[in-house]
Amino acid sequence: MNVVMVNGSTRRNGSTQAALDVVAEALSREGIRSETFWVGNAPVRDCTACRACRKLDNACTFGDDLVNPLIRSIQAADGLLLASPVYFSNVTGAMHSVLNRVFYSSARAFKGRAGAALVVARRAGTTAALESLFQYLHYCEMPIATSTYWPMVHGAQPEDIIKDEEGLQVLRNLGLNMAWLIKSIRAGREAGLQPPGSAYGARTNFIR
Numbered sequence: 383m384n385v386v387m388v389n390g391s392t393r394r395n396g397s398t399q400a401a402l403d404v405v406a407e408a409l410s411r412e413g414i415r416s417e418t419f420w421v422g423n424a425p426v427r428d429c430t431a432c433r434a435c436r437k438l439d440n441a442c443t444f445g446d447d448l449v450n451p452l453i454r455s456i457q458a459a460d461g462l463l464l465a466s467p468v469y470f471s472n473v474t475g476a477m478h479s480v481l482n483r484v485f486y487s488s489a490r491a492f493k494g495r496a497g498a499a500l501v502v503a504r505r506a507g508t509t510a511a512l513e514s515l516f517q518y519l520h521y522c523e524m525p526i527a528t529s530t531y532w533p534m535v536h537g538a539q540p541e542d543i544i545k546d547e548e549g550l551q552v553l554r555n556l557g558l559n560m561a562w563l564i565k566s567i568r569a570g571r572e573a574g575l576q577p578p579g580s581a582y583g584a585r586t587n588f589i590r
Contacts, residue, residue, distance in 0.1 A: 383564055384415040385496075386459045388452070390466030390477030392423040397502045398467050400540035404550055405463065405500070408557025414460075414564060419452050426479040435487035442483045449480060453488045460564045461496035462524065464515045471507030473514050481518050489522035494577040496563045497524035498556060500533040502543065508534040523580065525567065527560035529553070 387406065391398035399418070406416045427444050434443035440457065442449045456462050464481070466473035485492075497519035501511045512532060519526050533556050535549030536542070543549060 383413065383460045383568065384417065384458075385409055385461040385463055385560065385564070386452070386455050387416055387418045387463045387465060388477070388480070389418055389420045390464070390474045390480070391420075391502075392474060392476065394420050394422075395540070396467070397535075397537050397540050397543055398465050400537075400543055401500055401502050401535050401553055402463070402465050404535075404553040405498075405557040405560070408554045409561050412558065412561035412565075414561045416463075417455065419448060419455065421448070421474070421476045421480050423476075426476045427483075428479040429482040429486050431486070438487070440488040440491045442487045444483070449483045449487075452480070453484055453491070456484070456495070457488075457491050459495065460568065461498070461527075461560055462492065462519075463560070464497075464499045464518065466501055466511060466515065468501055468503035468507040468511045471510040473501070473511050478514075481515075485518050485521060490582075491522075493523045493580075494567065495524055496527055496560055496567060498527040498533065498560050500535070500553065500556065502535055502537065504536065504538040504542075508532070508536075523577070525563060527556060527563045529556035529559060 387402050389398050409416055466477045499515035501508050529552045531552045536546045
């Protein structure tokens with residue numbers, strides 16, 4: 383069993399990665415492996431709503447960056463953890479660009495996998511950024527792992543978040559709860575319980 387972690391920071395080994403490492407350690411104690419995808423600090427193409435992905439098998443038509451490898455890894459994983467620092471009370475622009483393309487092209491392929499999110503901030507804006515990440519998970523019917531508080535930790539530098547004792551506790555509990563959720567989903571499927579067959583296709587425009 384494994385979890386794909388998406389690090390939306392522009393800094394590979396900054397506070398966001400330090401937060402992910404805390405969750406990864408908790409997952410590891412429960413026998414869950416993890417791998418991290420870093421969105422990087424180079425410009426990332428945004429979704430253009432070209433709909434070319436509708437002719438593809440869970441892939442974005444732009445295949446020259448990490449988006450399609452990330453999609454394939456999520457499909458092969460048991461869980462997905464989205465993480466970002468807070469930029470102007472939201473996630474980073476690169477994180478939005480990557481996730482827009484990943485979920486626009488392949489959301490239904492992720493149904494039933496465990497999902498989770500966390501954010502890192504020096505001071506404020508965490509709840510708005512966290513809600514932005516949750517929307518992606520809601521959209522594709524992913525059961526969301528929770529913690530004992532909103533999954534956020536504070537610190538401008540990796541060494542700062544170590545001082546946020548409550549934040550670290552929340553991250554460890556998030557890892558433990560995510561491991562439990564993954565094992566529960568696996569046990570249910572092994573017992574013959576499958577996700578419900580959702581209906582698709584109805585579209586209502588508010589302006590006619």
